[in-house]
Amino acid sequence: MSRTVKVGIIGTGGMGARHASNLTYLVAGAEVTAIMDVDLARAEEIAARCGGAQIYSDAEELIAAPEVEGVVIAAPNRFHAGLTVACIAAGKPVLCEKPLATGGEEASGVVDAEVRGGRRLVQVGLMRQFDPAHVAVKRVSDSGAQGKALVFRSVHINPSNGGAPSLGDVITGSLIHDIHSARWMMEDEIVRVHTSFIPFSSDPPDSARYVMIQLEFASGALGGLECNADAGYGYEIQVSITGETGVVHSSPLQSPVVRHSNASGQWVEEDWLQRFREAYFIEGQAWVQSILDGAATGPSAWDGYVSILVADACILSGEQRQPVSVELPERPELYG
Numbered sequence: 443m444s445r446t447v448k449v450g451i452i453g454t455g456g457m458g459a460r461h462a463s464n465l466t467y468l469v470a471g472a473e474v475t476a477i478m479d480v481d482l483a484r485a486e487e488i489a490a491r492c493g494g495a496q497i498y499s500d501a502e503e504l505i506a507a508p509e510v511e512g513v514v515i516a517a518p519n520r521f522h523a524g525l526t527v528a529c530i531a532a533g534k535p536v537l538c539e540k541p542l543a544t545g546g547e548e549a550s551g552v553v554d555a556e557v558r559g560g561r562r563l564v565q566v567g568l569m570r571q572f573d574p575a576h577v578a579v580k581r582v583s584d585s586g587a588q589g590k591a592l593v594f595r596s597v598h599i600n601p602s603n604g605g606a607p608s609l610g611d612v613i614t615g616s617l618i619h620d621i622h623s624a625r626w627m628m629e630d631e632i633v634r635v636h637t638s639f640i641p642f643s644s645d646p647p648d649s650a651r652y653v654m655i656q657l658e659f660a661s662g663a664l665g666g667l668e669c670n671a672d673a674g675y676g677y678e679i680q681v682s683i684t685g686e687t688g689v690v691h692s693s694p695l696q697s698p699v700v701r702h703s704n705a706s707g708q709w710v711e712e713d714w715l716q717r718f719r720e721a722y723f724i725e726g727q728a729w730v731q732s733i734l735d736g737a738a739t740g741p742s743a744w745d746g747y748v749s750i751l752v753a754d755a756c757i758l759s760g761e762q763r764q765p766v767s768v769e770l771p772e773r774p775e776l777y778g
């Protein structure tokens with residue numbers, strides 16, 4: 443393989459365009475050579491931004507193309523599993539945006555395909571693992587300085603998207619990141635969940651304005667995830683771990699404190715593309731480096747699968763208004 447990884451990108455909306463810019467201008471050792479989007483004008487715009495990448499009208503053709511050594515999938519969720527399996531079949535490393543699939547059965551199919559192939563090719567876009575603020579909190583907790591980790595908490599604040607998302611949308615679209623953070627930061631499996639939520643008053647009862655999920659981990663530790671789906675003021679993620687002798691909390695905001703006209707304040711980020719600017723870049727760099735090193739790293743297809751199983755249990759718990767146990771299959775050897 444050359445020392446520059448030739449990347450094809452499928453889906454060039456908000457997230458795909460961000461990956462395309464990062465891989466073209468920021469990530470060392472990468473070149474975007476192929477673009478596919480059903481919106482041809484959009485594909486042309488992003489290809490031009492990447493210095494004239496080849497445009498494809500068919501995703502499978504892009505995956506098979508000789509000038510593509512690695513694939514980024516940022517098309518809508520319903521295409522993730524099928525395209526990831528196509529990348530595995532072609533023997534090409536793939537960075538698939540979250541969620542890995544639209545449900546547990548589909549995600550299990552991706553894991554099976556990778557296990558049959560005998561080597562890890564999939565990295566899932568559960569990118570909190572690359573966010574310096576999350577990494578810093580985990581590092582303090584892992585140091586043991588505050589004793590054993592007892593409680594994980596995260597608060598996920600979304601700006602209004604103008605609609606009334608369903609409980610499933612909030613959990614699979616947003617909280618799936620926090621579910622992964624909980625497993626990764628606590629190095630523990632979630633065994634039981636209990637979801638409560640407030641619907642949007644004027645919309646169908648399954649819409650979810652504010653969601654709270656209690657977690658129980660296999661070790662006996664506890665967790666709490668919250669999501670305000672319509673905060674109306676900006677985007678924020680807070681995370682903390684309480685130990686036996688202390689607590690470590692991410693800094694509420696990363697912007698400077700400004701005092702003016704007898705007031706003191708900080709900017710709140712507009713959305714995830716602003717808040718996680720650095721994390722998306724570090725994620726892309728880690729993915730390209732893993733291809734150059736010949737061994738996939740980062741959140742695996744197994745992590746993608748388990749995050750969906752936990753998310754599905756959280757949705758069921760909210761619908762049934764009672765706690766739900768999470769049943770995990772045996773982890774294949776491939777995932778250590």
Ligand SMILES: NC(=O)c1ccc[n+]([C@@H]2O[C@H](COP(=O)([O-])OP(=O)(O)OC[C@H]3O[C@@H](n4cnc5c(N)ncnc54)[C@H](O)[C@@H]3O)[C@@H](O)[C@H]2O)c1
Nearest residue numbers: 453454455456457458479480481516517518519539540567
């Ligand atoms: N990791 C994160 O933090 C994060 C943040 C936002 C979105 N996402 C994920 O990224 C994916 C895309 O989200 P987005 O916000 O960019 O959405 P988007 O609607 O902005 O973009 C989707 C793009 O896919 C294109 N598309 C539709 N059908 C396609 C097909 N069959 N083949 C190829 N392209 C197709 C659309 O034309 C559009 O350009 C979603 O799966 C979402 O969950 C991840």
